[in-house]
Amino acid sequence: MDRVIGIDLGTTNSCVAIVDDGTPTVIPNRGGYKTTPSMVAVTEAGKRLVGHIAKRQAITNAENTVSAAKRLIGRKWNSSQVKNSVLTSSYQIVEGPHADVRIKLRDNSYSVPEISAMVLQEMRVIAEDFLSESVSKAVITVPAYFNDNQRQAVRDAGQIAGLDVIRIINEPTAAALAYGFGKNYEKLIAVYDLGGGTFDISILEIGAHGVFKVIATAGDTFLGGEDFDALIIDWLVQSFKEQHDIDLRQDRMALQRLKDAAEKAKCELSSVKETEINLPFIISSGRNEALHLQQTISRQTLETLCEDLVQRTVEICRQTMLDARLDKDEIEDVILVGGMTRMPRVQEAVAGFFQREPCKGVHPDEVVALGAAIQGAALVDDAHEMILLDVTPHSLGIMTFGSVFEELIAQNTTVPTAQTKIFTTSRDNQTAVKILVMQKEGQQADDFELLGEFILTNLRRAPKGQVEIEVTFEINADGIVNVSAKDMETGQGQSIQVTASSGLTKDEISNMIESAKEYMVERRSSEEFEAARQEAETLIAEIERLFPQVEVVVAASDFGREAVNKARRILKDAKSAIESRDLNQVKSQTEALARTHRMFKGVVTKTQ
């Protein structure tokens, strides 16, 4: 049976897990870390770097290092969130061919799913290396409040990374799965998930027979640790400006250093009351003198800066409890997920709102990946010991005459589900209607995302309001939306599967899949070459060490001299093979080197 990995594709960090013999386990990366930064960079030499290594060089290569790509995934170029990111990010964000978003690194521009695919590919490699087997199936998590376009973009990213994404699940739901897995709980819980880029709140009921039922979910896909960092950066920039009258934002490298320092300070302030931010030589002044940034920040200051953000999350919690028609005292446990929940003020606010101490039993960084792995295993395992009933986080409907949104499937409806409504024509003698499938994003009236559209034609000519059209929305267990429309008189109908759009065309995706594959082949072969080169170089060094001794011993005979010359030739050939990066050459030369090495060794031992 194919094993399924669970991937938590985070805004700042990603994590991969698997269920091994019934136990969900997080897979550490080569460095031994259980989470890997969701960062991608391209070096001057055109080499791609992902994870810790990308993060390490971020300061010196700020313009070509992408972080928090998840905040852009599945979004349109003209959305306010993208505009916001364009202003604050250290890398270049440009408009793509389909009003989507592209990121420019060196000479190439990449779509956001491609960047995410690089991270996913890295997670896949981490799992494959650890398991020593190839992995192709994955469950990937997304913020619960992601819309269909964003989810589709993540699906596409998985596909580009060569993964069969068997299910996309919501992060808080995954956390609940990991929390309740194998424990036979029967209780009502709240999952408060404040990550690097997004905030989610979900209310779930863990029931008998392994059923996990989501009751309500809500969130904000642009509210997370990054926003906390941004506030600290603002504060630092502001005070620097007051001191030196220099705007640090002008300098991308300075900005990157500020970003790192802000994140570090924020983390430190979770355990200490005060910390110092020290960035020497951050920028040079107009008079060519280097300036340093030195600033002490207290927990108090941080909390004052970020109180609005914390209150926003509490407000969403309040709304969600209302939607779920539940009282706070009905909640039996509160789970904290995401690195940001380490912040004392956040914990305090959550405890204050729910009037109970949050559960300490889960690891905020790993629990989501574990949940994804559990869901993956449950789906492919024939025992099916667990069943997850999730809800649709946004209401779905169609846009009718005069831009009025007519809801068909309400927010927080358990999927799979189907709903039907009857509509009429809005103009006399209208023979066609355009069905615009929309998703309602937020509380604002104009907050809609277009998921798809199609046209129903050949309607009977009639006065307006007379021809009736039956529209049916269906969401199946895989979260795929099907919309069909039928002329009630003729029975004629049309339907579409609404494939939300990530902003990429099919062709683009298949090209990306190809190039990702090529990259992997290249990467794998370069890894192989590296291994061969190392072996060859070790032998060369060894032979060269022995060379003087051997030369002395064998110099007496012709045969000896010839052998020495031959060894010299082999060394030279091996070096040039390494130089030319020819794997096969290196491999064959390695054999010759090994023979020479054995001979040299023999000579040396005999004479001793």
Next chain:
Amino acid sequence: MTVELIVTNQPLNPRVPRLIPECNLMTLPLTPAEAFLLSRIDGHQTARDLAMMTGIDEAMLMESLDRLAQMGAVTWDGAEPAERKEREKKSDAERVVRSIPSPVVEERVVDPRPEPLPLYDPSELDEPCDLPEDKRRTILDAFYRLEDMDYYELLNVPSTATKKEIKDSYYRLVAEYHPDQYFRKNLGSFKQKMETVFSRLTQAHDTLTRKQSRAEYDSYLSTVQSTRRLEESLRSSRATVDDSSTGEARTRDERVEPSSVLGAGRREMETAPVRRGETEEVKREETVLQEPLVSGQPMRSSARPAPTRESMRARREAFAARMSGGRVSRIPPPPTPSSEPPARPSVPQGVAAGEALLRHVTERKEAVRQAQIDKYLQAAKTALEQGDFAAAANSYRLALHMEPDSAEIQEAFETTQARATVELAGSYLQQARYEERAERWLEAARSYSRAADGMLSDAQVQSKAAEAMWKANLDLRKAAEYAKRALALDSNNPEYHVILGKIYLAAGLVLNARRELELANELSPNDATIAKLLEAVRKGGKA
């Protein structure tokens, strides 16, 4: 032959014992219980019916019947007229439609009735997919019965279930119907059916686990319940009216020749097979009367209520009283069991004793009949006091059935019946309005049309029925009929003309539609919508 088969294999088999006319009962060594049993055998009641009716323990009953068969007094009704078989099959099918779908959870099956006929085409089972056959069957059973189940039945919980019980049952069921159970297996058309069942289960759960929505649903259910009950009792009364001539004939027959009551009764029954259904109906209503529905309790209408321990005891006691020759007063029998142990009658021997017994039985029968009539009248009165016209009408009907010559009862029955009809229509109307609000057009159309049938003089309801049928895209002919009825009552209402016009349009009768719209336009010349509609139709007509 058949007897053994029945006795050994299916003691509760609803087969019918029948008297052998040639047999001379006087010569048989009968026990009083057997004689009583014989007097109840009419060639139509099944063994189960007899057990219910006499209160004799089923095993004992079968033993007695077996003995009677050995003595040559009865035989088992084997070859039934083809026509009746057909009818039974039909009523079986009806039963299936409204019965509790036990396939969802097996534990529930206590009903010894033969397997209900499947509601689906068995060929649907043959669709190639990865589901095991019993699973396919379960899915189809559930899917095709969704419409006939209320939420409680669907979740397999009593209407008194606690939130916890509802949730528990829901979780067990959804784990079965969620398509993830067969992830990436080929489920064919079953996948969608599972999803439909799943989402209905979820709807039921969500409705019943919230206090307010549950209360609303309960009150809707009880409306549906009472409507159903009203309807059923009305239907059976209609049957009585149709049948009254034969009924009278029979009763008179019995009175004229009391000594040959068994034989005459039998012959009568044979010539009028229609009665069987009716007798059954009577019995069912009796049960309803004795065990009034708890409000909100879904009525498992057609599934015959299983005899409760109490009712069985009551019956057995009544039986004992009859057998003991105990006086049966004119007042309905007290619910508490008589403390006096029934005196055992001496077993009469010989022909004279047999005659005495028969006379005895006949006398008792008359007394019981009188008591029964009084009981029904009393029940009717109580029901009237409670405003339950359906139950009252029903009781009067039963009383009338036993005393067909009483003009007094006849009148009371007719008045109450009329009240009940009105009430039924009102009840339907109420139901229809809930359904209309919930945009369940199909159901609304059904309810409106029933309401309209009962409120023939209410033009508004007629037009509502027409509109609902048109909206639900049901029978347009019927819709037009309702609209015409509305117009017959109030031909000056432009709205009704518009509705009829729309129905004509939907049926493709443009000229008729135009005529109606023109009339509407004349009646209400200032209505822009009508004018526009008319204009469009005129144009369309030309084009």
